[in-house]
Amino acid sequence: MEAITTLNLPTAAGREAIRQDLEAATQAFLSSGGKVQEVEGFERTRPLPGRREVPRSKAPIKRNRGLPKKHRLTLEHEQELIAIIRQAAAAGQSQSAAREAAGIGQLLFMSLCLENNIRFMKAGDARQIANRERAKTSKAKRDALAPKVAAYAHMGIIACAAMLKISDGHVRRIARENGIVMKGCQ
Structure with a gap:
């Protein structure tokens, strides 16, 4: 591609030369047996009016702002x-x-x-309280199972867990918390 200089800037004479070259190429194509095929295409519509052509309204625009807010509480x-x-x-x-x-x-x-000096708990505090509550309920359930574990202590950990339908880890923890000696764990 040629660099644009002051000698080859697009001018009216330069464009005329390009038009003549294009016309010569078209004539050569048609004389050698080529045909021009017309296809349906874009139909030109009326151009949109520019911004300056938009008619101005006679009255200023009024915005509906609604009712004013009531800022005061009873x-x-x-x-x-x-x-x-x-x-x-x-x-x-x-x-x-x-x-x-x-x-x-x-x-x-x-x-x-x-x-009114109303204080809310932080998110971490709420989780800690929930964990404490869950720990209390779990401890109460283990304490309720302690007499049954003591009754089946002579059978061993695995048999006791099977009888109470709890895991052997729970049986071990209940025995440890309540001082119950299980068979085979002396």
Whole structure:
């Protein structure tokens, strides 16, 4: 490809030379027996009007902004929201769950919590409490099974586990926690 210089810039004379070359090539093609095949194609439509042609409206655009928001709470409604938030905090819900339950925005939620000294547990604290509760219920179940393990202690760990339909690991833990001596584990 040639580099563009001031000598070969596209000018009217340069374009005329290209048109003549193209016309000569077309004549040579047709004289050698070539045929021009016309295909259906794009039908030209009326061009879209430019931006300057768009008619301006006579009246300015009026936006429907709706009714103004009520920014003030009644004392009764505020007390209801505080009660909902306190219940959610006592139940161990997250802040976002309590806010959604109350149906209020974050700014109002945070201001109500600060004004009324409502504290929520952190996510890690909630998990620790749930783990403690689960540990207490598991310990209660093991303590309920301890007399049965003591009764079957003479049979051994595997037989005791089969009789109580629990794992041998559970039998070992119950025996260890309650000081039960199992057969074959002296």
